[in-house]
Amino acid sequence: MKLLFYLIRHIIPIGFIAGAGIFVFNSAAPSSSSLIEGIGVDLMTSPPLSMEAVDSQLNAIQQAGIKYVRIEMDWSSIETSPDVYNWSAALPLDLFFSSAKAREITTVAVLTGGPVYLSTSGNAIDQKVLGERWEKFIQAAVGHFGEQIDIWEIGYQVNSSSGLSAFLFPSTPDAWTQPDPILYSKMLRAASKIIKNVDPNDEVWIGSLVSTTAGNCGMNPLTFLLEVNGAKGWNAADAVSYQPGRGGAAPEMPSASTTNQACGSSLPVNPANLSAEVQSLQELSRQLGGKPVYITGLTWSQEELHALHANRSIEIGQLESDLLVRASIVLMGNNAIPLVFWQIDPVSQWYAKAAMTNLSALLFNAKSIGQVQGQTGSVQEYRFQKAGGIKIFAWRTQDGDTPQPVNLTNLNASALTAFSTDSANLSNEFGTQITVDGFGNAIIMLNERPVVFVGKSGGWDAQIKQLISDQTELWRIEFQKSIDHWLNDQKAAFLRMLEVQFNKAKDSAVDWGEQKIDELLH
The missing domain is CATH 2.60.40.1180 (Golgi alpha-mannosidase II)
Incomplete structure (x- = not known):
């Protein structure tokens, strides 16, 4: 009877509190926009290595009207000894993030690398220890950069044969490792909890999945997402990033590369074109919970471009620009993908920069009518x-x-x-x-x-009606974002309150148990 009274007094009230929060949790689902956000610049392969490069790249991005940039935050180079962080050891990240923020460019920070001070030759870092150090690193990163970063991408090419190598084998980040959705889900959940606790309106993305035709694909991206969902990692993310590999093929054609044997499964592996490839991922995302899919690292290698350039009279740079435009228009027009990142150097790739500038001016806040x-x-x-x-x-x-x-x-x-x-x-x-x-x-x-x-x-009447309709849609989206931000803040406050109540109940249970044991012994 005493136990029953104790449960009623200390535990059951938490159930009522949790029930009261269901509305907030359900209402805080991210809203989807029907408008195009445009083109982003992916600097994963051409990062600024100096302060001068930061200015030149961000100036070029700003001049092009680009609103998003994606860059690596390498844990291995930042924390070479425990709890000592040099954020600009490899790249001038402090300057980059602050300068991007000042230019109103949204930064996607791609978290890679691992605790090199724990790395031993040929041996993976213990997962429990990795998890503890990972949480400390995330806390330090979020605390240091604060409002400068709004989007955090967890891992890079996470379903590839080296997707987790940077975490487990930081001294040899290109080593072969079997994709591990369970470990990845643990890291995703831990990072998301810390990030959202500091700013509930920051976004967390699942690290760029590679296609089944990528040479380094280690697990079918659809299988990987299903297993992340099974490991309870899906709800820790706000979006999925995907890096399609076309090989020496145009976006309207089947990939020129065959499916990697490691990525074969009962799930779709041979799509007819780029749009169909992305559609299968979007459909799974919709079934699992409706998270948006963004395209990252869109590129063709020089070897692939030369193969496609046969019998053409235009320059290689023009061909590259054309392929990037065609792929982006297909994805935005057919798949309603709102944001596509081009893997280019905005300073040196003139044709791509010009095309990027024009698409940004033409399509930012535009709506697809379709194909x-x-x-x-x-x-x-x-x-x-x-x-x-x-x-x-x-x-x-x-x-x-x-x-x-x-x-x-x-x-x-x-x-x-x-x-x-x-x-x-x-x-x-x-x-x-x-x-x-x-x-x-x-x-x-x-x-x-x-x-x-x-x-x-x-005529003028139709144009005015369309202008009013477009402006109304923009107001609706901005209003929905404001509501979402408010709900996210309430959700975060509720979680903190719930954690306090659980801790109180836990402490009370321990005290009560110790008291009863003491009574039995004496």
Whole structure:
């Protein structure tokens, strides 16, 4: 009877508190935006190694109108001895994060590496010890950078054959290791708890999954996510990042690389094109809980570009720019992917920077109308609307640089201006006027280079209606974000209160138990 009274007095009230928090938890699910956020720059392979490089890269990114940048935070170089942190040992991260924040560029910090001071030749670090040091490192990173970082990506290529090597074998980060969704889930949950406790509105992303055709794929990305969900890691993340590997293939074609044997499974492994590849991941994410999928590390290697450049008269840099544009338009138009990171150096890759600048201006806060042509045949056409205007992206998928006549139909515009997507700018000086006939048709010449056609939708009344509709949608999204932030703050406060109550109940239970044991013994 005394035990019953004790439970009623100390334990059951916590159940009522937990029940009261269900509304907050359910309401705090992240909202999804129907608008495009644009292009981000992925600096994982071309990070700034000096203070001068920080300024030049961030200046280029800012000038291009880019809102997101992704960069590595390598634990191995930061903490070479226990509890001693040099945040700018390998890269000038202090300057980078503060400068990006000042420019209103959102930084995605990719957490990699491990405690090198615990590394021994050929032996993995004990997972329990790794977990303890990991929590200390995350706490130190969040405490040091505070408001400068809003997005934390946990790990890099985590389903690859070296995805966990940087954590377990920090002295040899490229060593082969079997992907371990259970260990990864533990690290993901621990990091998310610490990050959200400091700022509940910071985002935590699952580290970039590689495709089944990647040479280093160690586990099918769909299988990996299913096992992360089974290990209770899914709810610790806000989004999934994915790095597609196309090999020497255009985005509209099947990957030129065969499926890695290590990634074979009963799940889909041979998608027809880039859009289908990403769609399978989006569908699984929707079934598991509706988290957004972002594309990171979009790139073609020099070897792949040279293979695709055969029988073309354009420069390699132009081909690279074209492929990045085509892939991004396919993903944004077909898959409603809001954010795609290009793995480029914004200072030296001129054509890619020009295309990135134009896409940012044309598509930021735009809405996809969808794919008009391309389900069959060699013509790809996607349409977007923004601020009372229409943006049409079109290209062919064969015949290289040889132009062929293409018909654009159902055009609700009296005229269009055509630009190369890597045009120096979008002024009329660099555009070509396209006449639209009275039936809404226009005959144009296209080759494999993507072209964007810009025009106004309908008459003035239709344009004003569209402007009002677009602005209303922006207000709705901003209002929803404000509500989400408030709910996240309430959720964090509730969790802290619940933890205090549990600790009190635990202490009371220990005291009560000790008292009863003492009574029995005496």
